[in-house]
Amino acid sequence: MSDVINVSEIFGEDVFNDTVMKQRLPKKIYDDLKKTISEGTELNAATAEVVANAMKDWAVEKGATHYTHWFQPMTGVTAEKHDSFITAPTEDGKTIMEFSGKELIKGEPDASSFPSGGLRATFEARGYTAWDCTSPAFLKHDAAGTILCIPTAFCSYTGEALDKKTPLLRSMQALDTQALRVLRALGNTTSKKVTPSVGSEQEYFLISRENFLKRKDLVYTGRTLFGAMPSKGQEMEDHYFGSIPESVGGFMKDLNERLWKLGIPAKTQHNEVAPAQHELAPIYSEANLASDQNQLVMESMKKVACKHGLTCLLHEKPFNGVNGSGKHNNWSITTDDGINLLNPGKNPHENVQFQLVLSCILKAVDEHADLLRLSAADVGNDHRLGKQEAPPAIISIFLGEQLQDVVDQLLKTGEARSSLKGDKLVTGVSTLPQFSKDATDRNRTSPFAFTGNKFEFRMVGSSDSIATCNTVLNTIVAEAFCEAADIMEKADDPVAAAKEVTLENMQKHQRIIFNGNGYSDEWVEEAARRGLPNLPSMVDAIPALTTDTAVGLFSKFGVYDEAELKAKAEIRYETYAKTINIEAKTMLNMAGKRYIPSVVEYVGKLAESLTSVTTACPEADVSVQKELLLESSALLSEAKVAMAALEDVTNKAAEVEDVEKAARMYHDEVMPAMDALRAPIDTLEFIVDKSMWPYPSYGDMIFQVK
Numbered sequence: 103m104s105d106v107i108n109v110s111e112i113f114g115e116d117v118f119n120d121t122v123m124k125q126r127l128p129k130k131i132y133d134d135l136k137k138t139i140s141e142g143t144e145l146n147a148a149t150a151e152v153v154a155n156a157m158k159d160w161a162v163e164k165g166a167t168h169y170t171h172w173f174q175p176m177t178g179v180t181a182e183k184h185d186s187f188i189t190a191p192t193e194d195g196k197t198i199m200e201f202s203g204k205e206l207i208k209g210e211p212d213a214s215s216f217p218s219g220g221l222r223a224t225f226e227a228r229g230y231t232a233w234d235c236t237s238p239a240f241l242k243h244d245a246a247g248t249i250l251c252i253p254t255a256f257c258s259y260t261g262e263a264l265d266k267k268t269p270l271l272r273s274m275q276a277l278d279t280q281a282l283r284v285l286r287a288l289g290n291t292t293s294k295k296v297t298p299s300v301g302s303e304q305e306y307f308l309i310s311r312e313n314f315l316k317r318k319d320l321v322y323t324g325r326t327l328f329g330a331m332p333s334k335g336q337e338m339e340d341h342y343f344g345s346i347p348e349s350v351g352g353f354m355k356d357l358n359e360r361l362w363k364l365g366i367p368a369k370t371q372h373n374e375v376a377p378a379q380h381e382l383a384p385i386y387s388e389a390n391l392a393s394d395q396n397q398l399v400m401e402s403m404k405k406v407a408c409k410h411g412l413t414c415l416l417h418e419k420p421f422n423g424v425n426g427s428g429k430h431n432n433w434s435i436t437t438d439d440g441i442n443l444l445n446p447g448k449n450p451h452e453n454v455q456f457q458l459v460l461s462c463i464l465k466a467v468d469e470h471a472d473l474l475r476l477s478a479a480d481v482g483n484d485h486r487l488g489k490q491e492a493p494p495a496i497i498s499i500f501l502g503e504q505l506q507d508v509v510d511q512l513l514k515t516g517e518a519r520s521s522l523k524g525d526k527l528v529t530g531v532s533t534l535p536q537f538s539k540d541a542t543d544r545n546r547t548s549p550f551a552f553t554g555n556k557f558e559f560r561m562v563g564s565s566d567s568i569a570t571c572n573t574v575l576n577t578i579v580a581e582a583f584c585e586a587a588d589i590m591e592k593a594d595d596p597v598a599a600a601k602e603v604t605l606e607n608m609q610k611h612q613r614i615i616f617n618g619n620g621y622s623d624e625w626v627e628e629a630a631r632r633g634l635p636n637l638p639s640m641v642d643a644i645p646a647l648t649t650d651t652a653v654g655l656f657s658k659f660g661v662y663d664e665a666e667l668k669a670k671a672e673i674r675y676e677t678y679a680k681t682i683n684i685e686a687k688t689m690l691n692m693a694g695k696r697y698i699p700s701v702v703e704y705v706g707k708l709a710e711s712l713t714s715v716t717t718a719c720p721e722a723d724v725s726v727q728k729e730l731l732l733e734s735s736a737l738l739s740e741a742k743v744a745m746a747a748l749e750d751v752t753n754k755a756a757e758v759e760d761v762e763k764a765a766r767m768y769h770d771e772v773m774p775a776m777d778a779l780r781a782p783i784d785t786l787e788f789i790v791d792k793s794m795w796p797y798p799s800y801g802d803m804i805f806q807v808k
């Protein structure tokens with residue numbers, strides 16, 4: 103068997119992509135479908151029928167037995183229900199494989215068990231999935247066989263979005279319409295469509311499956327709820343970009359192969375900062391496809407890890423004391439004829455269009471900082487944001503020297519006359535190649551950083567869907583474009599009007615720019631002086647969804663209506679409360695059933711040893727045993743008291759009916775009670791004999807992947 107992967111041969115082999123469609127569809131049908139995909143025209147039933155049949159033939163030839171409408175309910179993960187292609191047996195007892203146009207374009211899963219935030223009572227369970235032909239169908243090969251997956255949007259009977267894809271698609275339409283208005287006003291007559299491009303870098307941990315299964319906290323909650331940091335953490339910074347361990351290398355190789363077959367351009371892989379932490383980045387694509395593909399990346403990571411005796415942890419903070427995981431959402435705006443609206447060119451000071459776009463982004467992010475913050479809120483991410491390892495929970499924009507200089511010139515004189523250039527890199531070694539540096543260095547501490555020809559939103563949690571942050575980004579920028587276009591379209595000289603709008607946006611919203619160290623305490627104070635919102639936890643961020651400003655914004659562009667926003671807020675409160683409840687109960691279980699009994703046993707052994715030594719030799723020095731006995735007994739009783747307190751407050755929180763109040767209580771009271779239980783147990787981990795400690799340690803888990 104050969105180990106060689108021929109990438110260009112396998113790339114996209116499991117995707118019903120353009121090449122396959124061209125081969126298998128009659129020309130007229132292919133043209134109809136392409137028109138729907140690229141121009142958003144409606145697809146007629148006859149075309150769908152032919153496409154469905156071709157898709158089925160292709161899938162069955164590749165071994166598929168089932169199809170599924172693949173969607174992303176508001177749980178944040180993907181959902182699927184498999185239906186086989188078989189039809190009722192014919193008279194001779196055989197069956198044929200069939201798939202109709204209707205089955206392709208519409209599905210009707212029972213929606214009652216997916217979160218809807220009160221959008222739909224359980225007795226009105228009807229929900230529909232509708233084919234999203236802008237994201238290609240693909241095959242999944244799993245233990246369950248080969249399944250044809252059809253990306254779909256998921257809506258209620260009354261058309262409300264019950265998923266993350268529908269709002270994203272709506273926001274892309276809004277951005278398209280408003281960006282085109284701006285471009286037309288600036289004299290562009292050629293571009294027909296504008297889309298957001300997204301590349302998401304995905305961080306993750308890999309640990310041995312054996313250790314994973316032994317840790318109840320990881321199994322039930324995805325993160326460790328107890329565990330002391332070993333003598334070595336990440337302080338040596340020797341893991342970042344370090345040589346990749348063999349078992350991880352095997353995983354990465356298989357993962358890449360699976361992703362390439364799915365047409366996902368996995369490009370970069372490396373070790374991350376924390377031990378056992380890694381990263382994967384694909385080449386960017388249209389936002390909707392990138393969002394679907396990121397879901398597939400996460401799912402594939404889990405499946406492939408399993409095959410290698412490993413477990414992939416996507417939680418934002420699996421281990422205290424080392425960095426957690428995030429997702430960098432690289433975002434730019436591209437026209438169908440290849441213009442990147444975020445490309446400043448060599449001379450940003452002359453680029454009126456770029457300056458206008460930049461100023462609109464400043465305005466959008468400043469006016470809706472709370473929404474952007476909310477878009478990266480998930481329960482796990484609360485452990486990262488503002489903890490010196492990820493951006494703070496305060497939104498700001500990093501521009502870098504070159505753009506800052508242009509903005510400064512504009513603000514000072516109303517005009518920009520020059521652009522800073524990158525110098526040559528001086529290494530002092532004559533044999534090394536000479537090249538120009540970028541005009542701007544990087545800033546790793548900014549939540550929203552300009553990186554050459556795109557913005558990088560760095561707040562998103564590793565397990566989260568990128569659909570939400572892109573929905574927010576697209577919509578807030580669409581609004582700023584819309585306001586600019588309103589003015590430019592009415593002006594006699596639209597270019598002059600564009601310059602005025604640019605200046606006004608920059609003047610009004612310059613407070614959102616921050617090029618310094620986002621991890622510092624001074625920034626927190628400075629941001630407060632500037633009046634920028636600081637929303638440290640998810641619970642603090644949720645109200646942003648339902649402010650008058652948010653309702654006005656999203657309904658104006660048809661992205662969410664008020665009912666959908668209220669539902670989203672409710673689901674988020676509920677998710678928060680449920681997650682912390684599960685964590686608290688898991689802690690109580692682990693402490694009550696394993697940690698405390700182990701410590702009791704250890705203390706008993708110490709006492710026995712103390713008695714037997716004193717009996718055998720009354721003059722022996724037993725001060726060490728005594729000290730240990732006293733210390734562990736004190737910690738043991740501290741743990742027992744903390745357990746009782748945690749149990750009490752968890753029970754109380756579980757009884758609160760109002761979801762917002764419940765979430766608050768879990769945040770304000772249950773979380774501190776969890777910390778109070780963790781502290782004595784983690785201290786005991788250093789004292790108690792390793793052979794008696796009931797769970798694998800941090801050292802076992804994150805330093806043993808070889």
Ligand code: ADP
Nearest residue numbers: 299300301302383384385386432433434553556
């Ligand atoms: P960096 O080194 O700044 O993190 P990379 O080149 O490694 O940048 O890219 C990080 C991610 O950003 C990748 O997924 C890449 O495809 C994506 N990316 C690059 N250019 C763009 C762009 N114009 N728009 C959106 N994403 C982009």
Ligand code: MG
Nearest residue numbers: 303430432558
């Ligand atoms: Mg990056």
